[in-house]
Amino acid sequence: MSDRPVNQWKTLDKDLNRISHLERANQYVARPLVAPGIALAFIVLVAVIAAVLTGESSDRLIVIVAAVFGAYMALNIGANDVANNMGPAVGANALTMGGAIIIAAIFETAGALLAGGDVVSTISGGIVAPESLADRATFIWAMMAALFSAALWINLATWLGAPVSTTHSVVGGVMGAGIAAAGLAAVNWIMMAQIAASWVISPVLGGAVAAMFLAFIKARLEDAEDKITAARFWVPILIAIMAGAFAAYLSIKGLKKIMSINLPVALLIGLGVAVLTQVITKPIIHRQSEGMENRKKSLKKLFGFPLVVSAALLSFAHGANDVANAVGPLAAIVHAVQDFDAANKVEIPLWVMIVGAAGLSFGLMLFGPKLIRMVGSQITKLNPMRAYCVALSAAITVIVASGLGLPVSSTHIAVGAIFGVGFYREWHAENRARRLGILKGKPVAPEERSRRKLVRRSHFLTIIAAWVITVPATAILSAIVFICLSFLAL
Numbered sequence: 001m002s003d004r005p006v007n008q009w010k011t012l013d014k015d016l017n018r019i020s021h022l023e024r025a026n027q028y029v030a031r032p033l034v035a036p037g038i039a040l041a042f043i044v045l046v047a048v049i050a051a052v053l054t055g056e057s058s059d060r061l062i063v064i065v066a067a068v069f070g071a072y073m074a075l076n077i078g079a080n081d082v083a084n085n086m087g088p089a090v091g092a093n094a095l096t097m098g099g100a101i102i103i104a105a106i107f108e109t110a111g112a113l114l115a116g117g118d119v120v121s122t123i124s125g126g127i128v129a130p131e132s133l134a135d136r137a138t139f140i141w142a143m144m145a146a147l148f149s150a151a152l153w154i155n156l157a158t159w160l161g162a163p164v165s166t167t168h169s170v171v172g173g174v175m176g177a178g179i180a181a182a183g184l185a186a187v188n189w190i191m192m193a194q195i196a197a198s199w200v201i202s203p204v205l206g207g208a209v210a211a212m213f214l215a216f217i218k219a220r221l222e223d224a225e226d227k228i229t230a231a232r233f234w235v236p237i238l239i240a241i242m243a244g245a246f247a248a249y250l251s252i253k254g255l256k257k258i259m260s261i262n263l264p265v266a267l268l269i270g271l272g273v274a275v276l277t278q279v280i281t282k283p284i285i286h287r288q289s290e291g292m293e294n295r296k297k298s299l300k301k302l303f304g305f306p307l308v309v310s311a312a313l314l315s316f317a318h319g320a321n322d323v324a325n326a327v328g329p330l331a332a333i334v335h336a337v338q339d340f341d342a343a344n345k346v347e348i349p350l351w352v353m354i355v356g357a358a359g360l361s362f363g364l365m366l367f368g369p370k371l372i373r374m375v376g377s378q379i380t381k382l383n384p385m386r387a388y389c390v391a392l393s394a395a396i397t398v399i400v401a402s403g404l405g406l407p408v409s410s411t412h413i414a415v416g417a418i419f420g421v422g423f424y425r426e427w428h429a430e431n432r433a434r435r436l437g438i439l440k441g442k443p444v445a446p447e448e449r450s451r452r453k454l455v456r457r458s459h460f461l462t463i464i465a466a467w468v469i470t471v472p473a474t475a476i477l478s479a480i481v482f483i484c485l486s487f488l489a490l
Contacts, residue, residue, distance in 0.1 A: 039075055039367075042071060043068055046071040047064050050068075066143070066334070067330060070326060070327050070352070074323075079363040080371055082315065082318065082360065082372075083372045083374070084314075085104065086104050088311070089310075090376040092383050101364060104315045104368075107312045107315035108316070112319040113353060127178065133182070141177070142178065142180075144481070145177040145180075149173045150474050153473055153474045161374050163415050164411065164466050165409035168195065168471050171474075172472065174329075175187055175471065176474060176482070177481075198409055199468065201408060203413065205397045205408070206397045207417055210392075210421050211423070213392055214385070222299065231285065231302055232285055232286050235285045238392075239281050241274060242392050244273050244277070245270060246270075247270045247272075249398055250316070250317055303387075307391065323356040324356075327356035375418065378456060380419075380425065380454055386421045393417035393420070
């Protein structure tokens, strides 16, 4: 008999090792399916709630399907639109991804439920003439088609990594269904021209305002000989401007349900908040800056907390405004089923608002990190000062646009502000390199100038293309869906 030890467990060990490898592979494969699975469970839950609340109505199936589309839309808005509010703060490392998701979920929900509009126009602000959708069945199928096509487009844009306007998506959906139902004459083309103009106005205004503030911060703070003394004077003023801008912004855009405030009153509220904030923050900034080194890195710490607050306030205002994009068509369908009148404004039922608020939060948590990372760090590099300029630009540009009566998109403003910051950095760096080159007698070579690009051109082109085709794409999708639904209903 041989004296060599025999490993009688060798075969079992090999089998167990294969099983463990298989389990790890299954976990790796299943991980991407977790988020869609939770989203599907949420949509099914919404369908059950809609079924319970509609009782034995003859139109029960219509409400259930509309609720499913509304939940799907809310998930996609949370995944795409909320990134514009949280991306800069995460990209500047003022917030972790987890912290951003928690803050956004809380404030988006609070904005939707506390200050969300309690009435919506069933024809989306005059895009389609009411008489073209005067028939009850036509109106219901048009709203269904608009809701589903807008959600589908936003889903595709999120997958491609492009932040798009959810408002424009809904507008395109309503327009496409209106054309399919009653022809080109049904569309208010003057309104559509204004919306097309906002594709240019929104990002250009946002970018210009953000670049202006960044230039100011560079001149007065970053390039100052005594940076700490300059910060003690200017940072409280800059925080006060931000607080005043957000107070006016929220007064106009986020408090419609509580009270109606016109622009002059909102500006007075903003001025009062700005003065109060400056008085409160001056001693705080002085205390924070004690013992800081006289360098740029020290300045970043002073902008961290204001940036977090601005992200929270942007989320609140977004929840108050854009929840209507998710549940407006759903509320219109519920109203049409119960008491049809396409020309009237309709109240949003509480359960519909809860669906919208919950969908925004779930969409953000499940699918939002991809867009947050893209907006926050992949377009251009952000630090707290640059991200502060983006947040401030979003609030100020909306106020200016409201005063001028310009139709603008908050998504386009925020992303345009990021591009504005990036392009200003490019210009500033190239200008500085050119001056140094002149002093040293060495002009900057074209290859070196190209290497110093600080905005990723691939993202720039992708996002601009997505913006331009949002309305036509959703209009075509909506027309196709409307025609299919109309045939199914025959």
